[in-house]
Amino acid sequence: MQKVPTVYDVAELAGVSIATVSRVLRKPHEVADATRDRVNAAVLDLGYVPSGSARSLAARRSGAIGLCLPDFDGIDEVSGLAPVEFSDGRVSTVLDLPEDVELGDHLYISEVMLGTEIEAWQHGMAVTIAVARGSRGSEIFDNLAGRVDGIVTLARTIPDKQLAHIARRVPVVVLAGPRSDDEYDHITTDNAEGMRVMTSHVLEAHGVTDLAFVGGPADSPDDDARFRGFCQALRAAGLTAPATPVARGDFTRAQGRSIGRRLLAEGRVPRALVCSNDQTALGVLDALTSAGRRVPEDVIVTGFDGIDASEVSRPRLTTVYQPMRDLGRAAVDTLLHRLRDSQIPPQTRTLPVKVLLRGSCGCLPPESV
Structure with missing residues (x-):
């Protein structure tokens, strides 16, 4: 050798x-x-x-930031994976019939990852990405923490007790979700106010009083804040706020379709469906249009996130845009400040959102949709 x-x-x-x-x-x-x-x-x-390890020893820094993400693809165990197939030189031809195809349901995660990488790159640092998946999630997180200078993670990805333990070794920045009894830095967007303004628009500009909220996972801090904003708008308009969303999904388009079909089958489709994220809203839109319901003439549909797919749906989706890429950038910036000065008080930094009025609420004429 x-x-x-x-x-x-x-x-x-x-x-x-x-x-x-x-x-x-x-x-x-x-x-x-x-x-x-x-x-x-x-x-x-x-x-x-x-040698990266030698330089790390000399500087007492690895030069890397850890990004720990939740299990966002539903693969919890190795047994659920099909084996990798290698080419034998032959190319098959199949008839590809239309089905409920899952298209890019994790665009939020992708944008956060990109923002994290861009900001780290600007400061000459690498990003190590890990997914806290299944029964080995805690072990993976511990391994990541031992290899990086600090960690960025989404709220509820790791149990609070374990996160608190790791934070004694390396600084932690939590994305999404309000501060609880912790000493981490937090980066979030104005979820509650964004959804309140969106809901108020549907109530006031379109005169709708029959509307319902389609939520995400019950343990999602973002979903909780958005539902609170929805309820605040209803109460301000003199309407009774529901105790729970009309339905809950998992923030995916497939679940949005399933919810839309169920509401149609049960005859419970209101005049407006305010959805907790864009992917859910797009799935609901799929189900409504497939059943012959017109959006926005029969049903108004709105989302939250501002993903690219909301720009090309028919009609274009009215949504609350949040700067997903900037969430990652702000997390790295906050982490670097913490590495430079570990004594500064824990910070909660909130990024702005804005309501984008498009065709699915009826604000734009058909030719602009």
């Missing part, structure tokens, strides 16, 4: 000290051009790759 080149080999070939090699690799702008060029040429010639 070929000998792995070391920093000493690079220094010898370039004719410089190992300290100079280290400066070129870590702070190239501080080194003269000619010296930097010689070192970089030696690195390329030898195929030298700096």
